[in-house]
Amino acid sequence: MSGQQFDNKIVQWIDDRLPVFSILKHSAVDYPTPKNLSYWWNFGSLAGVVLVIMLATGIFLAMAYAANTGLAFGAVEHIMRDVNYGWLLRYLHMNGASFFFICVYIHIFRGLYYGSYKAPRELLWAIGLVIYLVMMGTAFMGYVLPWGQMSFWGATVITNLFSAIPVVGDYIVTLLWGGFSVDNPTLNRFFALHYLLPFVILGLVGLHMVALHTTKSNNPLGIDAKGPQDTIPFHPYYTVKDLVGIGVFLLVYLAVVFFAPNFFGEPDNYVPANPLVTPPHIVPEWYFLPFYAILRAIPDKLGGVVAMFGAIIILFFLPWIDSSKVRSAKFRPIFKQVFWIFLIDCLILGYCGSQPPEGDIVVVGRIATAVYFLFFPTLWVLGKVEKPRPLPHSISAPVLKGGAAGHAAQPMEKA
Amino acid sequence: MRKFLTSTLAAALMAVAVPALASEGPKLEHQTWAWNGPFGQYDKAQLRRGFQVFREVCSNCHSMKLVAYRNLEYLGFSDDEVKAIAAEKQVQDGPNDQGDMYQRPARPSDRIVPPFPNDQAARASNNGALPPDLSLMNKARAGGPDYVYGILTNFKDNPPEGVTIPDGMYYNETFPGHAIAMPPPIADDLVTYADGTKATKEQIAKDTVAFLNWAAEPELDQRHSLGIKALIFVFVMTVLFYALKRKIWADVH
Ligand code: HEM
Numbered sequence: 002m003s004g005q006q007f008d009n010k011i012v013q014w015i016d017d018r019l020p021v022f023s024i025l026k027h028s029a030v031d032y033p034t035p036k037n038l039s040y041w042w043n044f045g046s047l048a049g050v051v052l053v054i055m056l057a058t059g060i061f062l063a064m065a066y067a068a069n070t071g072l073a074f075g076a077v078e079h080i081m082r083d084v085n086y087g088w089l090l091r092y093l094h095m096n097g098a099s100f101f102f103i104c105v106y107i108h109i110f111r112g113l114y115y116g117s118y119k120a121p122r123e124l125l126w127a128i129g130l131v132i133y134l135v136m137m138g139t140a141f142m143g144y145v146l147p148w149g150q151m152s153f154w155g156a157t158v159i160t161n162l163f164s165a166i167p168v169v170g171d172y173i174v175t176l177l178w179g180g181f182s183v184d185n186p187t188l189n190r191f192f193a194l195h196y197l198l199p200f201v202i203l204g205l206v207g208l209h210m211v212a213l214h215t216t217k218s219n220n221p222l223g224i225d226a227k228g229p230q231d232t233i234p235f236h237p238y239y240t241v242k243d244l245v246g247i248g249v250f251l252l253v254y255l256a257v258v259f260f261a262p263n264f265f266g267e268p269d270n271y272v273p274a275n276p277l278v279t280p281p282h283i284v285p286e287w288y289f290l291p292f293y294a295i296l297r298a299i300p301d302k303l304g305g306v307v308a309m310f311g312a313i314i315i316l317f318f319l320p321w322i323d324s325s326k327v328r329s330a331k332f333r334p335i336f337k338q339v340f341w342i343f344l345i346d347c348l349i350l351g352y353c354g355s356q357p358p359e360g361d362i363v364v365v366g367r368i369a370t371a372v373y374f375l376f377f378p379t380l381w382v383l384g385k386v387e388k389p390r391p392l393p394h395s396i397s398a399p400v401l402k403g404g405a406a407g408h409a410a411q412p413m414e415k416a
Numbered sequence: 417m418r419k420f421l422t423s424t425l426a427a428a429l430m431a432v433a434v435p436a437l438a439s440e441g442p443k444l445e446h447q448t449w450a451w452n453g454p455f456g457q458y459d460k461a462q463l464r465r466g467f468q469v470f471r472e473v474c475s476n477c478h479s480m481k482l483v484a485y486r487n488l489e490y491l492g493f494s495d496d497e498v499k500a501i502a503a504e505k506q507v508q509d510g511p512n513d514q515g516d517m518y519q520r521p522a523r524p525s526d527r528i529v530p531p532f533p534n535d536q537a538a539r540a541s542n543n544g545a546l547p548p549d550l551s552l553m554n555k556a557r558a559g560g561p562d563y564v565y566g567i568l569t570n571f572k573d574n575p576p577e578g579v580t581i582p583d584g585m586y587y588n589e590t591f592p593g594h595a596i597a598m599p600p601p602i603a604d605d606l607v608t609y610a611d612g613t614k615a616t617k618e619q620i621a622k623d624t625v626a627f628l629n630w631a632a633e634p635e636l637d638q639r640h641s642l643g644i645k646a647l648i649f650v651f652v653m654t655v656l657f658y659a660l661k662r663k664i665w666a667d668v669h
Contacts, residue, residue, distance in 0.1 A: 036668055078482050088635040241661045248654025259643025260454050271556035
């Protein structure tokens with residue numbers, strides 16, 4: 002990796018001793034990237050941008066925050082009212098969490114559609130899922146910090162789930178709480194972990210990048226790059242394309258931060274936590290809703306917890322469950338339909354999770370849960386029976402022919 | 417590109433529709449508020465009128481513990497006016513050199529002094545019901561300002577057929593469950609506005625809600641004006657990036 006030549010003498014001197022510039026040049030400048038990536042490939046770098054925003058705003062919030070049940074709510078309001086631009090820091094951080102999940106969900110479904118989880122990218126996919134799990138833990142604990150009604154009751158409901166685990170369940174719950182109910186020790190350990198986990202995510206993102214640069218990016222056609230005619234250097238092509246994405250992303254994100262900062266929030270969280278008053282509906286943050294629906298779809302508590310965690314764990318095995326060798330849904334007519342059904346099913350689950358579990362919602366939630374889990378065996382069968390469309394010979398081939406071959410004419414790949 | 421836009425739009429619509437469907441409750445009439453929309457700003461004269469109502473009426477029962485007297489300068493009160501408003505209330509301070517606690521008039525740096533020393537005292541004076549702190553009221557209820565406006569204006573002297581309201585409770589169409597422990601707090605001509613505005617019940621309600629909104633979101637004016645500038649900046653930046661992207665990609669086929 003080292004041994005590159007640089008014009009600047011100081012750069013050269015440093016690089017001979019510590020090859021940071023060589024590494025940068027190798028993985029962010031020269032890095033050969035398929036030339037047909039669509040805008041769906043922007044969401045990975047966008048999630049990275051949000052991670053940096055979260056770290057930067059979070060550290061400044063932590064300087065004025067107090068992890069104590071008697072002080073936390075007031076400390077957050079102190080940030081909102083008295084700290085210079087504290088309201089901006091807090092609203093960036095609070096909505097940043099939602100936009101982080103929006104980016105990551107799009108990123109994951111992009112991977113599903115284009116078969117990015119298949120060989121040789123199984124570990125890249127798995128590291129992504131670990132990042133997603135740690136993000137969920139971080140966001141859950143962050144939501145507890147302002148110590149409003151939803152913070153307290155959300156924490157109580159979710160931590161209680163662990164008591165369903167046989168034998169060690171109660172022990173785990175006591176450990177999470179640091180006592181016998183959600184209280185000051187809980188808030189303290191959640192704050193400590195909420196500060197720690199984002200840095201764990203940062204490390205995992207590093208691994209994700211190493212794996213990516215080893216296997217290289219997938220692309221909308223799902224076929225391997227065959228040579229230099231199929232790739233372009235990352236810089237300036239994808240740096241500038243990522244900048245366009247960042248601009249559009251910031252427009253949406255900042256519009257929410259400045260003009261509807263509580264859009265994703267629950268009004269109840271502006272009421273200080275009160276262990277004696279239970280809110281009428283306890284709902285988790287929107288990004289947990291599909292899993293909350295799966296949890297409630299199973300009438301048995303342990304069964305529900307197993308299904309909820311299973312819904313994520315099963316994704317780790319996707320590369321081996323999907324028996325088709327063809328990656329991109331473009332060439333898999335039936336898989337394409339199944340993909341959209343799965344996506345809509347996840348949205349239906351999210352809706353069910355947001356509703357009180359009564360009447361039709363229970364039935365719909367159960368059917369949607371069944372559909373969620375049926376997706377996986379379907380993928381296995383599909384790989385055996387589906388007849389894929391003919392794959393183009395190379396990434397440049399269909400582009401050069403202008404899609405004249407008929408089947409390969411897809412508007413998506415022209416960004 | 418077009419497919420990308422339509423699917424993003426569809427996803428965005430879902431994101432908007434799902435939480436909107438999720439929040440239910442009493443139907444609220446939407447009022448036009450001065451601060452609505454990206455260009456909306458508070459009307460300071462209205463905030464001052466609202467503060468007058470709060471000071472003369474609501475503050476007899478409700479606290480507003482997150483707002484300091486000095487914050488009132490934002491409504492256009494002078495230093496001296498704020499000092500005078502604060503000095504009407506006594507707060508406990510100390511210990512002094514003798515080690516005694518003592519009472520002194522409130523200062524601009526003090527938070528608005530609550531009407532009762534603690535929740536128990538507040539309940540004891542209100543038939544067992546606790547008048548909630550109003551600092552964040554407009555953010556703490558679904559519907560925000562429209563909800564609080566509904567609470568203030570939708571009292572009915574006679575509940576509909578078949579509905580019985582317990583003693584010491586009042587019928588309110590907006591309140592969940594309809595039986596509220598707060599007596600109707602406002603009526604026509606309840607206050608005489610310092611600026612001569614006619615004090616109808618609706619006017620009083622609107623002004624009070626505006627003041628409560630400022631109490632809950634004092635940063636709103638600054639947030640809106642900074643937001644417009646930030647979005648214009650990012651928009652221009654994005655257009656430039658896009659133009660640059662077109663140029664750089666022109667030779668890729
Ligand atoms: C993976 C990145 C992160 C995620 C997903 C995340 C998520 C969240 C969420 C959902 C909240 C509750 C927001 C609210 O209702 O106010 C929160 C609050 C908070 N976070 Fe984070 N956070 C992240 C990183 C960080 C970092 C790196 C720090 C500090 C080093 C931090 C410090 C805080 C503090 C002090 C609060 C409480 C203040 C507040 O409520 O605004 N966060 N976080």
